[in-house]
Amino acid sequence: MRIPKSHPRYESLVRRETLVRAWKQGIVVPEGLIAHGRGEAFDYLFGEETTAPALVAEKAAAAFLVQAKRPVLSVNGNVAALASSEIAGLARRLSAVVEVNLFHRSETRVRRIVRIMRDAGAPTVLGLRPNATIPHLESKRAFSHRRGVYGADVVLVPLEDGDRTEALVHMGKTVISIDLNPLSRTSRMASVPIVDEVRRALPTVEKFVQELQGDPEETTRICAEYDRRGNLAAVYSFLEWRLGVLTRRPRAKPRARGKRRTRR
Numbered sequence: 001m002r003i004p005k006s007h008p009r010y011e012s013l014v015r016r017e018t019l020v021r022a023w024k025q026g027i028v029v030p031e032g033l034i035a036h037g038r039g040e041a042f043d044y045l046f047g048e049e050t051t052a053p054a055l056v057a058e059k060a061a062a063a064f065l066v067q068a069k070r071p072v073l074s075v076n077g078n079v080a081a082l083a084s085s086e087i088a089g090l091a092r093r094l095s096a097v098v099e100v101n102l103f104h105r106s107e108t109r110v111r112r113i114v115r116i117m118r119d120a121g122a123p124t125v126l127g128l129r130p131n132a133t134i135p136h137l138e139s140k141r142a143f144s145h146r147r148g149v150y151g152a153d154v155v156l157v158p159l160e161d162g163d164r165t166e167a168l169v170h171m172g173k174t175v176i177s178i179d180l181n182p183l184s185r186t187s188r189m190a191s192v193p194i195v196d197e198v199r200r201a202l203p204t205v206e207k208f209v210q211e212l213q214g215d216p217e218e219t220t221r222i223c224a225e226y227d228r229r230g231n232l233a234a235v236y237s238f239l240e241w242r243l244g245v246l247t248r249r250p251r252a253k254p255r256a257r258g259k260r261r262t263r264r
């Protein structure tokens with residue numbers, strides 16, 4: 001389907017088309033389309049923009065990634081469909097390994113996603129022939145690599161589920177999530193929860209990584225001062241404020257027509 005650029009929901013419709021195409025190609029599973037819908041609903045509430053608290057979390061994430069000895073970026077079907085070049089760009093900048101990890105795992109699907117990530121320019125992509133298991137995870141998401149997520153000190157998990165986030169945190173890793181739902185178990189469990197859309201968040205993290213790679217003092221300061229609870233509280237306050245703004249808007253209409261004057 002051709003979507004006219006003038007359409008007010010152009011970006012969102014393009015993303016949907018991209019995901020549907022990826023589903024037809026066996027990269028995304030139907031459950032991934034549902035998860036995307038949940039993300040979209042939250043993005044609506046946030047005004048489809050990166051919020052100030054998300055920006056703070058993105059800078060903190062960059063600092064932890066710069067300090068990492070073994071940074072790993074985890075990729076699933078939705079991430080490969082929506083943001084393969086953004087992940088590959090970040091992986092190159094950090095010399096990080098990419099690991100494909102799927103809840104609905106099949107070897108064919110892993111192989112397709114590995115190929116997408118390699119074609120996008122990621123230097124090292126793991127996923128096939130796993131050689132380690134994440135403890136306390138019963139699903140196929142437990143399959144991992146010693147050189148990948150299993151052995152990482154800092155892991156970026158975009159569009160993750162809560163069980164795996166929790167399991168990785170329990171392994172002592174610094175877990176950076178990207179999830180538009182600030183109420184998900186993932187956002188509440190992650191060491192650095194980024195509540196933002198994946199395609200907006202990744203280039204911003206990469207930009208901060210580029211800045212911080214030349215500034216070790218600032219990187220150390222950000223890691224020491226980052227306050228995850230305070231940051232999540234700011235996300236919830238932002239949502240509360242947004243809902244207030246949205247609910248006040250209908251009352252503003254009569255004022256605009258000059259029928260009734262209301263105090264601001």
Ligand code: ATP
Pocket residue numbers: 035036037038039040042082159160161162163178179180181183184185186187196197198199
């Ligand atoms: P949890 O187990 O953490 O409570 P969940 O059961 O919702 O969460 P998933 O079904 O794996 O976990 O959903 C992945 C999450 O990704 C959803 O919470 C959704 O808000 C989020 N999400 C979907 N699309 C995007 C996107 N494009 N950018 C950022 N987040 C997204």
